[in-house]
Amino acid sequence: MTTATAITTPNQFVESNGRRIAYRSIGTGKPIVLCTRFRGNMDVWDPAFLDALAARGFQVITFDYSGLGLSTGEKDYSPVALAKDARDLIEALDLKSVVISGWSLGGLAAQVVVAMFPERLSHVVLIGTSPPGPNVKPAEQLFYDTAGKPVNSFEDEIILFFEPRSQASREAARRSADRIAQRTENRSVPVPADWAASVLGDKPKSPLFPADPILQALKATTLPILHVAGDHDIIFPVENWYALNQELPTVQLLTYPRAGHGPHHEHPEATAEHIATFVRSTS
Structure with a gap:
């Protein structure tokens, strides 16, 4: 029997609260549910990262938000609506002791x-996202100018997710893009660019993510939390997490040098290994 990979695994669907949620699953073991980024669907994840998680004992689950990709229902980019999608999928699949994870908007x-x-939940893994509350370092205008384009070129993706000033990061961007392109059948549907741009807006704002009650929950939770970032994230600067040192008792911070908004795509194996070690060594 051939084991499914991120490239070959089929699309699956569950019905929940009047809409159909599309998802994919690879691997067996402890479930990790991945909430995707702005303008993301199941196909924007780097297969090397997903397969590396599966190889380390995780059941890796990606999905499309309501009304986007292959999921039905009303589309809504508010973090509460997206969280309900994740909750409903977890309940529909009857998952327990889940690692909830999210990249960028999915991290919110x-x-x-x-x-x-x-x-x-048992653990939380956040990737390239913002903590709640006012930002000590704002997003860069460059993100809004680039992310709002109807179609993003490869150079745009380097700007958005990697570190353009680093040749090593540029080379990693090419490898990641080539891996993502390997899935050619049964792909998800792109997020409507005009709708996404209207939600994004055209300039930085603070706070990007309202503080209460989310910040209070992070201060009170006993769930171990890992945040993975690049040191030059143009939309969610990692400095905003370091500003909350000693306020968030369970948060660990992993920051890659000369990396951008997609550190898990630049360092897929290393990030998967860090996540596996984090989950294994904390409770």
């Missing part, structure tokens, strides 16, 4: 899951 959703629906 994952934090709402911690605050509102923590019952089935």
Whole structure:
């Protein structure tokens, strides 16, 4: 029997609260549910990162938010709505002791899951996202100018997710893009660019993510939390997490040098190994 990989695993669907949620699953073991980024669907994840997680004993689950990709229902980019998608998928699949994870916008959703629906969670892994509350370092205008384009070129993706000033990061961007392109059948549907741009806006704002009650939940939770970042994230600067040192008792911070908003795509194996070690060594 051939083991499914991130490239070959089929699309699956569950019905929950009047809509159909599309998801993919690879690997067996402890479930990790990944909430995707802005303008993301199941196909924006680097297969090397997903396969590396599966190889380390995780059941890796990606999904499309309501009304986007292959999922039905009303589309809504508010973190609360996205968190409800994750909660409903976890309940529909009857998952327990779940690692809730999210990249960028998905990281905001994952934090709402911690605050509102923590019952089935064991750990939290956040990637390139923002903590709640005012920012000590704002996002860069360059992100808004680039992310709002109807179509992003490869150079745009380097700007958005990698470190353009680093040749090593540029080379990693090419390898990641080539891996993502390997899935050619049964792909998800792109997020409508005009709708996404209208939600994003055209300039930085603070706070990007309202503080209460999410910040209070992070201060009170006993769930171990790992945040993975690059040292030059143009939308969610990692400095905003370091500003909360000694306020968030369970948060660990992993920061890659000369990396951007997609550190797990630049360092897929290393990030998967860090996540596995984090989950194995904390409770």
